[in-house]
Amino acid sequence: MTLALAVDIGLTLLVLAVACWTLVVRDTFAAVIGFVAYGLLLALIWVRLAAPDVALTEAAMGSGLTGLLLLGAAARLRGAASSTPPGLALRWAAGVLCALVSAGLAAIVLRLPDPAPTLAPAVIAHLPDLGLGNPVTGVLLAYRAIDTLLEAVVLLPALLGVWSLAPDRYWGGAPILRHPRPAGALTLFAQVLPPFGIIVGIYLCWNGANQPGGAFQGGAVLAAMWVLVLLAGLGEAPPVSRRGLRWLLIAGSAVFLIIGLAGIGLADAFLAYPAGYAKPFILTIELVLTLSIAVALGLLIAGPPARLPS
Amino acid sequence: MIGATTLFGLSSVVLIGLGLFGLIVDPRPLRKILAFNLLGSGVFLLFGVIARRGAGAGLNSDPVPQALVITGLVVAFAATALAIALLLRLFQETGQATLDTESSSSDAPVPSADS
Numbered sequence: 001m002t003l004a005l006a007v008d009i010g011l012t013l014l015v016l017a018v019a020c021w022t023l024v025v026r027d028t029f030a031a032v033i034g035f036v037a038y039g040l041l042l043a044l045i046w047v048r049l050a051a052p053d054v055a056l057t058e059a060a061m062g063s064g065l066t067g068l069l070l071l072g073a074a075a076r077l078r079g080a081a082s083s084t085p086p087g088l089a090l091r092w093a094a095g096v097l098c099a100l101v102s103a104g105l106a107a108i109v110l111r112l113p114d115p116a117p118t119l120a121p122a123v124i125a126h127l128p129d130l131g132l133g134n135p136v137t138g139v140l141l142a143y144r145a146i147d148t149l150l151e152a153v154v155l156l157p158a159l160l161g162v163w164s165l166a167p168d169r170y171w172g173g174a175p176i177l178r179h180p181r182p183a184g185a186l187t188l189f190a191q192v193l194p195p196f197g198i199i200v201g202i203y204l205c206w207n208g209a210n211q212p213g214g215a216f217q218g219g220a221v222l223a224a225m226w227v228l229v230l231l232a233g234l235g236e237a238p239p240v241s242r243r244g245l246r247w248l249l250i251a252g253s254a255v256f257l258i259i260g261l262a263g264i265g266l267a268d269a270f271l272a273y274p275a276g277y278a279k280p281f282i283l284t285i286e287l288v289l290t291l292s293i294a295v296a297l298g299l300l301i302a303g304p305p306a307r308l309p310s
Numbered sequence: 311m312i313g314a315t316t317l318f319g320l321s322s323v324v325l326i327g328l329g330l331f332g333l334i335v336d337p338r339p340l341r342k343i344l345a346f347n348l349l350g351s352g353v354f355l356l357f358g359v360i361a362r363r364g365a366g367a368g369l370n371s372d373p374v375p376q377a378l379v380i381t382g383l384v385v386a387f388a389a390t391a392l393a394i395a396l397l398l399r400l401f402q403e404t405g406q407a408t409l410d411t412e413s414s415s416s417d418a419p420v421p422s423a424d425s
Contacts, residue, residue, distance in 0.1 A: 008314040012321045019325055019348055023332040028340055035344055042351055045318060049358045050370035057383045058351075066347060066390055073340055073394045080407035083337035094334040102327030109319035109359070118364030119374045125367075135369060139377035151381045158388035162395040167402075216384055293384075300391035303398070 008048060015041045028077070032070040039063020052212035053136040056204070060220035061297075068227065069301055072177075131279030133210030140214065141282045145271040149260065152253045152289055155296040159249070163240055165304045172241035172309035175302035177230045190232030197225035205290040209279065215252075215286045219293030226298040237302045239309060245295070252292025256285050319359040325352030339397050339409055343390060350386050354379045 018041060022034035039062045046055035086094075123135045123143065132138045140148045166173075179186060205218030229235045238245050259281050260271040267274045273281050329349025333342050357375045364372030401407045 005314055005317075008317055012317055016321055016324055016328075019328055022348065023328060023336070023341075023345060028338070031341065031344060035347070038348075039351070042355070045355065046358060048314065049318060049362045050365070051358055051361060051376045051379075054354075054358060054376050054379050054383075057380050058354075061383050061387050062347075062351060066387055069391055069394050070340065070344060073398060076398055077340055077401055077407045080401060080405075083339075083408035083410050085337050086335060091335050094331055098327040098331040098334070101330060102323045105323035105326060105356070106320055109316065109323060109356070112319075112360070112363060116360070116363035118366045118372045120364060120369045120372045121367035123367075123373050124369065135373035136376050136380070139373045140380065144374070144377055147378070147381050151384055154385055155388050158392050161392045165395050165399040214380075216380055297387070300388060303395055 011041065011044055011048065015045060028074045029071070032067060032074050035070065036063050036067035039067065053134070053214065053217070056212060056217040057220070060217055060224065064224055065220060065227075065297060065301060068224075072301070072303075129275070129278065130273070130282065131209075132282065134208060134212065134214075136212075137208050137214050137282075137286075141285060142273065142278065145256075145260065149253065149256050149271070152256060152293065155293065155300070156249065156253065159296055159299055162300060163304055166306070170305040170307060170309070172239060173305040173307035174239040175237045175299070175304060176306040177227065177237055177302040178233050179231045182231070182233045186232045187234070190228045190234050194225040194229060197221055197228075201225065201290070201294070205286055206283075208286060209283065215289040215293060218290045220297060222290065222294035223297035223301070226294065227301050230298075230302065237299075239307070240299075240305050241309060248295050249292055249299075252285075252289035255288040259285060315359055315362050318355065318362075322352045322355035322359060325349070325355065328352075337409070339400075339407055340394075342409075343393050343397070346393075347386065347390060350382075354382055357382075 015038065018034055018038045022031045022038060025031050025034065040059060043055040043059040043063065046052070046058055120135075123138060126143075127133075127135060127138050130138055130142050132142075201218045201221035203218075204213035204221060205215055208214030208218065226235075230237055259273075263272040263274075264270055266277075326349055329345050329347075329352055332345025333349060336342055336345060357379045358371075361372045361375035361379075362370070364375070366372070397407060
């Protein structure tokens with residue numbers, strides 16, 4: 001057994017143990033902390049799977065931002081009446097069902113075709129035409145640009161859904177996202193970390209063309225910095241009725257859509273880039289998309305408006 | 311001899327099973343959301359394993375499934391945010407965070423009984 005395989009086995013056991021723990025531990029706070037740790041360990045597995053772009057997204061979004069959302073909810077729901085747990089028979093039935101699902105999937109994993117089907121050669125073949133060095137960015141913004149466009153758009157209905165849960169009197173007001181007792185360490189972090197975080201976010205976005213990174217990873221880091229400032233009480237969330245904010249939210253999808261439509265005339269298809277100009281178009285989309293994603297993610301964490309409109 | 315990729319593949323299906331179990335069995339809605347995220351991460355990991363198996367043309371991993379997972383992670387986050395907003399609003403309205411239909415119709419918190 002090689003050292004690398006030993007590390008992989010250890011990592012797998014650790015991930016499974018932390019996953020079990022987040023499910024069985026009684027205290028929900030502890031479960032959420034476990035979930036954050038689980039996400040970071042999972043990001044290491046993504047690195048081992050030679051997918052650093054996904055590792056960055058998992059660490060920033062799957063672990064960091066989702067953990068923050070769950071922590072906030074756990075704090076507000078503390079002391080809520082607990083529901084009745086299901087009976088022993090149902091638990092056993094669920095256990096058997098889940099074991100069957102896992103066993104079925106495991107059988108598929110062990111029988112995956114060899115050699116595996118792959119689109120890697122097709123992706124590589126046209127990457128130089130796009131002027132990109134990162135094949136994942138190539139898939140996200142050129143070959144499967146329609147997926148990415150729809151994904152950028154889907155953040156907006158999700159945000160509308162969250163906003164629409166506000167009581168009527170607060171509509172048009174600002175969400176409140178602030179730690180109840182911002183203490184020394186949090187304030188210090190919120191003052192020291194954002195300059196570095198903003199540089200990292202811009203770097204991830206700019207560098208995404210050739211290295212691991214991109215609009216979603218960069219946007220997630222920028223959103224995290226904004227949320228940190230809001231939590232420490234060093235800034236206020238903007239009212240949801242502010243016009244500039246709404247423009248910022250739709251800018252990413254709008255620019256993406258306009259460039260996509262221009263592709264019908266300039267190239268020969270929707271979301272196609274004219275030959276030789278692919279890279280500037282892709283960088284423009286990524287830049288605006290990063291800003292829109294950062295604002296949308298931050299507002300999704302801030303929740304529905306909770307202040308009277310001024 | 312099982313390689314690392316198969317090992318990760320098998321752990322992803324265990325994660326899917328664990329997440330599904332938590333989703334069904336745990337009555338607390340926040341824990342259901344957490345378990346659902348666990349289930350989702352298992353599905354994404356399975357994608358990662360399939361991507362890794364598709365290495366070729368000088369790439370260590372097929373970029374198409376990787377891009378799909380990045381898309382999926384963002385959508386999963388948006389769905390989680392919406393689910394949590396719904397749950398917090400339910401708590402705000404009823405003072406309870408439970409999906410039991412009997413107890414949410416009455417005003418007084420119902421003490422947990424053995425079922």
